[in-house]
Amino acid sequence: MISVSPVEGLPEIGEGDDLAALIAERADLADGDVLVVAQKAVSKAEGRVVWLADVEPSERARELAGREDARRHEVILRESSRIVRSRPPLVISETRHGFVCASAGVDSSNAAGPETVVLLPLDPDASAARLRERLLELTGAEVGVIVSDSFGRPWRQGTTDVAIGLAGIRPLNDLKGTRDRAGYELHATVIAVADELAGAAELVLGKVDGVPAAVIRGVDARGEGSARELVMPAERDLFR
Amino acid sequence: MISVSPVEGLPEIGEGDDLAALIAERADLADGDVLVVAQKAVSKAEGRVVWLADVEPSERARELAGREDARRHEVILRESSRIVRSRPPLVISETRHGFVCASAGVDSSNAAGPETVVLLPLDPDASAARLRERLLELTGAEVGVIVSDSFGRPWRQGTTDVAIGLAGIRPLNDLKGTRDRAGYELHATVIAVADELAGAAELVLGKVDGVPAAVIRGVDARGEGSARELVMPAERDLFR
Numbered sequence: 001m002i003s004v005s006p007v008e009g010l011p012e013i014g015e016g017d018d019l020a021a022l023i024a025e026r027a028d029l030a031d032g033d034v035l036v037v038a039q040k041a042v043s044k045a046e047g048r049v050v051w052l053a054d055v056e057p058s059e060r061a062r063e064l065a066g067r068e069d070a071r072r073h074e075v076i077l078r079e080s081s082r083i084v085r086s087r088p089p090l091v092i093s094e095t096r097h098g099f100v101c102a103s104a105g106v107d108s109s110n111a112a113g114p115e116t117v118v119l120l121p122l123d124p125d126a127s128a129a130r131l132r133e134r135l136l137e138l139t140g141a142e143v144g145v146i147v148s149d150s151f152g153r154p155w156r157q158g159t160t161d162v163a164i165g166l167a168g169i170r171p172l173n174d175l176k177g178t179r180d181r182a183g184y185e186l187h188a189t190v191i192a193v194a195d196e197l198a199g200a201a202e203l204v205l206g207k208v209d210g211v212p213a214a215v216i217r218g219v220d221a222r223g224e225g226s227a228r229e230l231v232m233p234a235e236r237d238l239f240r
Numbered sequence: 241m242i243s244v245s246p247v248e249g250l251p252e253i254g255e256g257d258d259l260a261a262l263i264a265e266r267a268d269l270a271d272g273d274v275l276v277v278a279q280k281a282v283s284k285a286e287g288r289v290v291w292l293a294d295v296e297p298s299e300r301a302r303e304l305a306g307r308e309d310a311r312r313h314e315v316i317l318r319e320s321s322r323i324v325r326s327r328p329p330l331v332i333s334e335t336r337h338g339f340v341c342a343s344a345g346v347d348s349s350n351a352a353g354p355e356t357v358v359l360l361p362l363d364p365d366a367s368a369a370r371l372r373e374r375l376l377e378l379t380g381a382e383v384g385v386i387v388s389d390s391f392g393r394p395w396r397q398g399t400t401d402v403a404i405g406l407a408g409i410r411p412l413n414d415l416k417g418t419r420d421r422a423g424y425e426l427h428a429t430v431i432a433v434a435d436e437l438a439g440a441a442e443l444v445l446g447k448v449d450g451v452p453a454a455v456i457r458g459v460d461a462r463g464e465g466s467a468r469e470l471v472m473p474a475e476r477d478l479f480r
Contacts, residue, residue, distance in 0.1 A: 002443055004242040085478040092478060100395040150431070154394050154479035155340040155472050156402070158412045158432030160439065172398045191390070191442065192398030199400065200440035202431065203242055203459055219443055232395050238325040238332060239394035239479070 124165025
């Protein structure tokens with residue numbers, strides 16, 4: 001059995017907050033647990049917040065924004081290495097980390113105020129690793145950490161939470177070479193375990209009532225890796 | 241807290257098996273639980289198995305198959321309404337239900353034998369509804385049912401399980417109009433809860449050791465709907 005428990009009672013997170021300490025005070029962590037933290041909380045603690053008043057939109061940002069605030073689209077352009085699709089004001093782009101998602105992960109909901117936007121962490125794996133180390137220091141527990149964000153998917157409605165950063169976790173479970181109980185070898189079966197863990201955590205996170213973290217117990221996902229392994233390599237990608 | 245528990249000890253499923261009864265004997269079901277059943281078990285119980293010896297491949301199937309068995313690709317073509325991308329032997333297509341996935345959901349791993357393939361249920365929502373009704377009859381519990389399958393995603397490595405059929409479940413949670421705790425309205429936030437539930441179940445399903453069902457407790461996803469709501473409408477789809 002797996003359990004997924006929300007970390008409740010966290011305050012609104014601001015720059016410089018010791019997020020690991022705030023979580024450690026409210027969660028009972030044990031070795032092997034997976035802590036999933038919403039990207040917005042991590043980004044805010046890291047000060048990845050931009051005041052729109054400081055942003056001068058380019059012509060390209062105005063085109064992409066349509067009737068919406070072009071300053072936000074300017075930030076999206078700065079966070080993008082490549083625009084994949086656009087239909088103003090919607091932009092799907094590749095972030096500098098290699099993730100393909102809406103608005104380069106730039107978020108205005110639940111930000112520090114109406115005139116701010118929140119960016120993805122500069123290096124979400126490093127953010128996860130820092131949380132993991134600090135939690136070990138504070139609690140003695142060796143936990144895996146996932147930084148999650150809500151991504152849309154082509155062809156399917158609605159977002160699911162996925163892993164954009166991780167530490168102490170094996171992101172993929174490659175079943176190639178294993179056999180099913182009928183004795184047949186499984187081919188091409190690689191499961192994005194870290195994304196399923198992020199999605200499972202979302203079920204208790206609550207965008208509205210400010211629960212930005214959850215603890216998953218009972219899954220053995222221990223290992224090493226990077227959330228960048230969850231990005232399809234260019235040569236295997238039929239949708240570039 | 242949410243719990244996700246595997247339904248253990250199920251036998252290999254064959255055509256005509258009373259899958260709901262086999263599950264009811266092995267799971268403790270309560271009102272509001274969500275039962276997730278892997279598509280392959282549902283399809284096998286429904287006899288959606290094709291013997292490749294009965295299939296004559298067309299020229300198009302031979303082209304798509306490359307060096308692989310063109311009879312399997314002939315089945316994929318028959319299950320597809322449209323080929324979205326192909327690079328032999330890989331085919332991404334739209335199924336007759338509207339799902340976009342690899343091989344039109346035609347599965348050869350863990351099938352009834354090396355010379356057979358398993359197709360998606362004809363109407364996976366109806367499959368879920370029948371399981372739900374039969375479980376109510378057998379156990380008295382009003383459960384939600386999801387029929388799940390492992391889908392790949394553009395740009396991301398690995399599969400995650402998603403809902404291809406459902407009953408007694410609200411597939412999407414639309415937060416539009418709700419406010420976060422800073423008082424700002426959430427826009428464009430629709431969460432694919434049924435897909436996250438399917439992914440959470442996958443974490444205990446086990447492709448290798450034959451656990452094709454899981455029970456999720458503690459999520460209030462009760463409602464009405466269809467897995468087809470999880471398909472992006474053509475007019476909103478930037479990737480058609």
